[in-house]
Amino acid sequence: xxxxxxxxxxxxxxxxxxxxxxxxxxxxxxxxxxxxxxxxxxxxxxxxxxxxxxxxxxxxxxxxxxxxxxxxxxxxxxxxxxxxxxxxxxxxxxxxxxxxxxxxxxxxxxxxxxxx
Amino acid sequence: xxxxxxxxxxxxxxxxxxxxxxxxxxxxxxxxxxxxxxxxxxxxxxxxxxxxxxxxxxxxxxxxxxxxxxxxxxxxxxxxxxxxxxxxxxxxxxxxxxxxxxxxxxxxxxxxxxxxxxxxxxxxxxxxxxxxxxxxxxxxxxxxxxxxxxxxxxxxxxxxxxxxxxxxxxxxxxxxxxxxxxxxxxxxxxxxxxxxxxxxxxxxxxxxxxxxxxxxxxxxxx
Numbered sequence: 001x002x003x004x005x006x007x008x009x010x011x012x013x014x015x016x017x018x019x020x021x022x023x024x025x026x027x028x029x030x031x032x033x034x035x036x037x038x039x040x041x042x043x044x045x046x047x048x049x050x051x052x053x054x055x056x057x058x059x060x061x062x063x064x065x066x067x068x069x070x071x072x073x074x075x076x077x078x079x080x081x082x083x084x085x086x087x088x089x090x091x092x093x094x095x096x097x098x099x100x101x102x103x104x105x106x107x108x109x110x111x112x113x114x115x116x
Numbered sequence: 117x118x119x120x121x122x123x124x125x126x127x128x129x130x131x132x133x134x135x136x137x138x139x140x141x142x143x144x145x146x147x148x149x150x151x152x153x154x155x156x157x158x159x160x161x162x163x164x165x166x167x168x169x170x171x172x173x174x175x176x177x178x179x180x181x182x183x184x185x186x187x188x189x190x191x192x193x194x195x196x197x198x199x200x201x202x203x204x205x206x207x208x209x210x211x212x213x214x215x216x217x218x219x220x221x222x223x224x225x226x227x228x229x230x231x232x233x234x235x236x237x238x239x240x241x242x243x244x245x246x247x248x249x250x251x252x253x254x255x256x257x258x259x260x261x262x263x264x265x266x267x268x269x270x271x272x273x274x275x276x277x278x279x280x281x282x283x284x285x286x287x288x289x290x291x292x293x294x295x296x297x298x299x300x301x302x303x304x305x306x307x308x309x310x311x312x313x314x315x316x317x318x319x320x321x322x323x324x325x326x327x328x329x330x331x332x333x334x335x336x337x338x
Contacts, residue, residue, distance in 0.1 A: 002239045009126050016129070017122065028118045038238065049131045055329040088267075096300055105270075112117045 003044045007051050010108060011058065017111070018057050024092055027112040029064040034103040035070040061111075070103025126130060131305040133211035137218070137246030145336030147228045147329050150247035151330060152269065155235030155329055158279045158312060159188045163190040165312040167194045169322055173329060174227040178211050178217045180234055187232065188254055195223060202230075203230075208239040211246045221311045227329050248317040249328060252254065256283050260294035275308065282311040 005111035014026065033039050045063060052058040076095035083103055085091075090098055120152040122183060125131075141148050153159050167175050179188045191198040203209060203218040210215075214231060222228065225286070231247060233240040252273040254262055264271045270276065274297055296306055306324060310317035 002242075005208060005210075005243075006126055008206075009130060009210075013122075013124055013126070013129050014207050017120070020131075021120060023120075038242075061208070106124045108124045108126065110118055110119055110121045114117055 002038070002085065003040060003047045004051075006039065006044065006106065007047045011051060011055055013108060015055075015057065015112065018113075020116040021113070023057060023113040024055050024116060025114040026061045028064055029058075029111050030064040030066065030109040032066045032068050032105065032107040032109050034068045034105040036100070036103040037106050038104075039106060041065060066109065068102055068105060068107075071101045071103045072098050072103075074098050127243065130210050130212070132217065133213055134244035134246040135312045136210050136327055137215050138248055141218070141223070142332065145333045146223045146226055147249070148214075148231060148247040149228060149331040150231045150233055150240070151170075151246045151249045152233045152237070152240045152250065153255075153271070154237050155257060156252045157258065159235070159253055160190055162253060162277065162279055162310070162312045163232070164190060164194055165315065165318060165324065166238070166325070167191070167196045167314075169318060170325070171200055173326070174225060176221050176226045176229045178214075178221065178229065178231045180213075180217075180262035181233055190198065197226075199312060203234060206239075207234055207236060208243045209233050210243045210246050214245040216248070222238045227333075228313075228325065237260070237269045241266070241269040246331065251277065252305060253277045256280045256287050256289045256293075257285070260290045260297070263294065263297040267301050270298050270305070273302070273305060275306045275324065277288050278307065278309040278310060281309050281316060282314050300302070 024028035033116050040069055052061055071080050072083040073080050074095055075097035076092060077093040079092050081091050083100060088096055152158060166248060173198045177191050177196055178201050179198055180201045180203055188198045201220050203213060225282055231245060250273045252269055254276060266331060297306060308317060308321040310321055
């Protein structure tokens with residue numbers, strides 16, 4: 001299951017941060033999830049809730065999700081357009097020479113924490 | 117409570133582990149190939165043929181498939197060393213798991229190590245394993261539309277092997293259209309259509325593999 005793997009990777013990063021910053025408890029975790037990151041948010045929240053109660057520092061934490069829009073850039077006409085609506089084909093000039101600018105990220109933006 | 121800004125990608129720590137493993141493999145002169153495909157695409161048959169054809173290469177295999185005792189036995193029969201990697205139920209191998217497997221099989225007696233990743237075209241594409249080369253397999257029965265459905269896998273691979281070409285006449289697989297779709301995603305990808313059953317096309321892939329093994333050894337000498 002893909003979502004569980006992502007939860008485990010986040011937990012690893014947060015536990016490392018906790019050690020560096022002498023964190024005793026994390027109150028909230030804000031994640032930025034791209035529209036085309038392939039993460040299914042409902043499933044992700046389930047995995048998070050399943051996992052967090054088993055982790056000392058995360059057990060009372062709240063998960064906050066922010067969606068980042070997916071934007072594609074066209075190399076031929078140099079315009080940008082929303083990826084989800086139009087896909088790979090540029091709606092302005094019909095070119096396929098297009099690249100995703102943003103939208104496939106999954107970023108731990110910030111946490112609220114109690115420290116020693 | 118205080119707010120701590122992190123701005124860290126989820127794959128951040130894995131990317132660091134992967135880069136470190138890749139550097140160590142280069143220093144040792146061993147080629148690690150991350151082999152990815154959907155389930156049933158003929159990974160093990162393709163590997164078996166490669167091992168049989170290239171007797172002079174010291175090939176080893178990491179099996180990361182859940183039903184892989186069968187696969188491991190098939191590989192072992194050919195005289196190649198293989199081990200089972202544990203993904204703890206996850207859908208992909210990450211750099212940490214790959215490192216454990218590489219260390220337990222050892223790098224001294226091996227020219228090329230294949231990591232047979234979990235059989236699906238989505239999750240393995242997102243996690244860097246630390247391999248120097250990513251090779252993916254698409255089999256003819258899966259269809260020529262797969263590049264449209266799973267673009268990331270095609271974008272992140274250095275080589276595409278199109279297997280089971282001996283079944284072309286039974287399926288509506290348009291080879292030219294498939295290659296065009298793949299090149300649109302990744303202009304630098306090397307493409308080898310093969311039939312591991314009849315051996316057709318295997319020599320081109322094997323030439324590529326021998327060249328890569330040699331180049332990896334050269335990197336060590338420098």
